Amino acid sequence: MSGFWDTLFGLGDKLAAHVLLAASAIALGIxxxxxxxxxxxxSRAVARLALGFASLVQTIPALALLALFFPILLSLRAxxxxxxxxxxxxxxxxxxxxxxxxxxxxNAVTAQTNLDPEVxxxxxxxxxSAWQRLRLVEAPLAAPFIMAGIRTAAVWTIGAxxxxxxxxxxxxxxxxxxxxxxxxxxxxxAGCFASAALALTADLLLGLIERGFALRKxxxxxxxxxxxxxxxxxAGLAQYAPWRGNADDRIVIGAKSFSEQYILxxxxxxxxxxxxxxxxxxDGLGSAVVHRAVTTGAIDISVDYxxxxxxxxxxxxxxxxxxxxxxxxxxxxxxxSDARIFGRLGFENAYAFAMRSDRARALGVSSLTDLSGVAxxxxxxxxxxxxxxPEWIAVRDxxxxxxxxxxxxxxxxxxxxxxxxxxxxxxxxxxxxxIAADRLTVLEDPEEALPSYDALIxxxxxxxxxxxxxxxxxxxxxxxxxxxxxAANYAVDRTEDKRTPEQAATELAxxxxx
Amino acid sequence: MSAGDSALQFDSVARHYGDLRAVDEVxxxxxxxxxxxxxxASGSGKSTLLKTANRLTIPDTGRVLxxxxxxxxxxxxxxxxxxxxxxxxxxxxxxxxxxxxxxxGPRLAGERLSEARxxxxxxxxxxxxxxxxxMPDALSxxxxxxxxxxxxxxxxxxxxxxxxxxxxxxxITRDALGDxxxxxxxDLGLTTIMVTHDMAEALLLADRVLxxxxxxxxxxxxxxxxxxxxxxxxxxxxxxxxREQARRLAALPGSGPA
Numbered sequence: 001m002s003g004f005w006d007t008l009f010g011l012g013d014k015l016a017a018h019v020l021l022a023a024s025a026i027a028l029g030i031x032x033x034x035x036x037x038x039x040x041x042x043s044r045a046v047a048r049l050a051l052g053f054a055s056l057v058q059t060i061p062a063l064a065l066l067a068l069f070f071p072i073l074l075s076l077r078a079x080x081x082x083x084x085x086x087x088x089x090x091x092x093x094x095x096x097x098x099x100x101x102x103x104x105x106x107n108a109v110t111a112q113t114n115l116d117p118e119v120x121x122x123x124x125x126x127x128x129s130a131w132q133r134l135r136l137v138e139a140p141l142a143a144p145f146i147m148a149g150i151r152t153a154a155v156w157t158i159g160a161x162x163x164x165x166x167x168x169x170x171x172x173x174x175x176x177x178x179x180x181x182x183x184x185x186x187x188x189x190a191g192c193f194a195s196a197a198l199a200l201t202a203d204l205l206l207g208l209i210e211r212g213f214a215l216r217k218x219x220x221x222x223x224x225x226x227x228x229x230x231x232x233x234x235a236g237l238a239q240y241a242p243w244r245g246n247a248d249d250r251i252v253i254g255a256k257s258f259s260e261q262y263i264l265x266x267x268x269x270x271x272x273x274x275x276x277x278x279x280x281x282x283d284g285l286g287s288a289v290v291h292r293a294v295t296t297g298a299i300d301i302s303v304d305y306x307x308x309x310x311x312x313x314x315x316x317x318x319x320x321x322x323x324x325x326x327x328x329x330x331x332x333x334x335x336x337s338d339a340r341i342f343g344r345l346g347f348e349n350a351y352a353f354a355m356r357s358d359r360a361r362a363l364g365v366s367s368l369t370d371l372s373g374v375a376x377x378x379x380x381x382x383x384x385x386x387x388x389x390p391e392w393i394a395v396r397d398x399x400x401x402x403x404x405x406x407x408x409x410x411x412x413x414x415x416x417x418x419x420x421x422x423x424x425x426x427x428x429x430x431x432x433x434x435i436a437a438d439r440l441t442v443l444e445d446p447e448e449a450l451p452s453y454d455a456l457i458x459x460x461x462x463x464x465x466x467x468x469x470x471x472x473x474x475x476x477x478x479x480x481x482x483x484x485x486x487a488a489n490y491a492v493d494r495t496e497d498k499r500t501p502e503q504a505a506t507e508l509a510x511x512x513x514x
Numbered sequence: 515m516s517a518g519d520s521a522l523q524f525d526s527v528a529r530h531y532g533d534l535r536a537v538d539e540v541x542x543x544x545x546x547x548x549x550x551x552x553x554x555a556s557g558s559g560k561s562t563l564l565k566t567a568n569r570l571t572i573p574d575t576g577r578v579l580x581x582x583x584x585x586x587x588x589x590x591x592x593x594x595x596x597x598x599x600x601x602x603x604x605x606x607x608x609x610x611x612x613x614x615x616x617x618x619g620p621r622l623a624g625e626r627l628s629e630a631r632x633x634x635x636x637x638x639x640x641x642x643x644x645x646x647x648x649m650p651d652a653l654s655x656x657x658x659x660x661x662x663x664x665x666x667x668x669x670x671x672x673x674x675x676x677x678x679x680x681x682x683x684x685x686i687t688r689d690a691l692g693d694x695x696x697x698x699x700x701d702l703g704l705t706t707i708m709v710t711h712d713m714a715e716a717l718l719l720a721d722r723v724l725x726x727x728x729x730x731x732x733x734x735x736x737x738x739x740x741x742x743x744x745x746x747x748x749x750x751x752x753x754x755x756x757r758e759q760a761r762r763l764a765a766l767p768g769s770g771p772a
Contacts, residue, residue: 116605116608117603118601118603118604118605119605119606119607119608120605121570121601121603121605122601122603122604122605122606122607123605123607124570124594125568125570125594125599125601125605126594126595126599126618126619126622126665127590127591127592127593127594127595127619127622127623128591128622129591132591132622136607136618137607137609140609141608141609216609
């Protein structure tokens with residue numbers, strides 16, 4: 001269990017970032033919700049509109065809400081200029097603030113509508129102005145209910161803040177997402193534990209303030225407030241202390257949420273650190289987010305794949321072949337932006353079909369052409385999106401593939417399904433470590449129905465102009481073949497003797513002679 | 515009687531709620547020192563009329579003059595602070611103790627009441643000074659309304675408005691507090707308007723009884739004149755109730771002079 005505690009205490013930075021984010025969102029939520037509640041108490045229309053909007057926001061999954069702010073902020077750059085951040089703290093703050101609004105607003109409005117009308121008549125009767133009535137009567141009587149709303153908002157926000165990892169804001173979600181991907185349960189557990197402990201602590205302290213208000217005990221609510229402020233202040237200090245240095249000379253490397261991306265970002269990061277750069281990682285970014293992020297300069301470096309960019313960014317559905325696709329993407333990037341495709345790493349992480357070797361031999365299958373002949377007796381497994389993707393449709397149509405049954409598995413369990421015989425053939429990724437580890441047969445694709453997915457490095461406008469950085473990354477181009485990438489991925493993914501992405505990156509660097 | 519002689523004067527005051535004429539062109543003058551009962555059935559408009567005096571209700575047309583000044587021309591909070599207001603709901607502030615409740619009006623005007631003054635105000639409504647530290651939820655209904663009266667008197671108003679002040683109290687408390695308020699009215703030289711639907715209470719406490727019906731004042735008499743049959747049909751209908759009760763009580767076996 002010592003690994004757990006080491007991991008947990010190593011999360012200080014993430015905890016500070018998490019506290020700062022959640023506290024800012026709750027504070028901003030309070031600052032918006034309270035005046036809105038006062039206004040709502042004076043106007044039914046405002047009350048209905050505000051509560052309706054807040055409830056609507058609540059029905060949007062937090063993950064989607066966070067992701068939505070990227071395009072919103074991007075379009076707002078037309079107004080505020082290109083310095084407006086589109087990833088990281090700002091969108092996370094805005095999304096979580098919206099999320100925090102509902103419970104605070106609802107409790108504040110309910111508290112106001114439930115105030116005794118006779119007490120309000122008395123307030124008017126003794127000659128209070130509207131402001132005096134609010135300050136001397138309505139606010140103190142509503143305070144315990146409002147605090148209860150703030151407590152709920154705090155617990156929700158602290159939980160939802162873990163999802164801000166996906167839009168490049170460091171949080172306690174970083175270890176959770178990284179751990180889930182690499183099946184490092186200690187990491188997941190540490191992240192969850194820290195996040196839950198934070199939520200419980202916040203709930204406890206805000207509960208003290210609530211009780212202080214309800215019992216009209218100043219020591220109680222003042223003490224609770226001081227503790228909350230101290231916690232927020234400590235997190236702010238940890239994040240923005242002068243000794244942490246200037247963010248501008250740091251290189252930010254983005255990674256999507258799978259092991260290969262973690263390893264390659266570390267490999268790149270280690271080379272840049274050796275060259276004297278300060279490096280920061282934004283892990284677990286959404287696939288759609290990462291390319292726009294590097295194009296706009298929100299991050300400096302990402303690793304992407306030709307097939308992904310071809311379909312998602314160029315919106316192309318044809319398959320011109322490996323070289324032509326790469327050339328077209330390089331040309332497209334130069335034409336449409338200041339960001340650049342720096343070069344290819346050498347391996348592909350393409351979709352492929354894989355079978356157990358003994359099964360493939362027994363059925364006499366070594367290519368997709370062979371497979372189409374026996375598919376009517378077989379079950380195919382794929383990740384949940386695979387059977388919607390153009391790759392599958394192309395294979396199905398070009399080879400006339402008709403399986404007896406199609407089944408969805410999460411990527412982690414696909415290989416287990418193959419071993420247990422629940423699937424005869426699966427959609428695999430060519431660089432996946434399990435292909436080598438399970439000694440699977442990857443089927444040939446003689447008709448080139450499956451597009452290539454060459455791994456490539458994308459540089460932001462700033463990074464692409466940096467000669468020293470280009471020189472540091474030059475040796476990686478064309479240096480990694482698929483067997484080495486499989487080995488590195490497997491070292492992270494396997495359950496026994498696991499490597500962290502950092503260790504795997506170091507081993508990979510050794511293996512390719514850097 | 516000129517406006518300057520009146521503590522309170524309603525001048526063609528009207529207030530409509532949609533088609534309903536809650537107060538229909540009421541003009542009436544109340545001289546200093548008078549204790550006036552405003553009597554009528556539910557919905558007769560008596561509370562609405564009363565509340566135009568401290569502008570808890572804003573009249574659609576007409577003027578209300580306080581000591582000859584148009585109430586609409588005064589800042590509303592200043593106006594209310596110089597008028598004592600007691601109502602059936604009492605409306606003690608539940609988060610303030612008795613002393614804080616009593617001192618709220620002067621506090622709004624930037625004045626702090628001394629402990630002695632709080633004790634004096636509690637004395638006026640026959641409450642023990644040790645009540646000062648109690649919270650409202652620790653008081654009985656009668657005690658609460660006594661605090662309500664003390665709160666209304668804390669700003670030394672010359673005009674006291676009471677809207678069904680004793681309506682929710684038990685009969686014994688109600689009687690005692692009614693007498694107490696009448697005595698305070700005399701001792702402090704107040705002008706008092708009390709809205710009530712109870713004609714007996716009006717006859718026993720007031721110098722003058724105004725009867726309202728459908729937004730209009732239909733009778734304006736002294737209690738004695740009412741008992742002698744003046745004021746018209748509606749007023750006499752209201753007087754008949756306590757009179758009949760008294761007659762039946764007197765006729766009960768064992769009551770009256772043996």
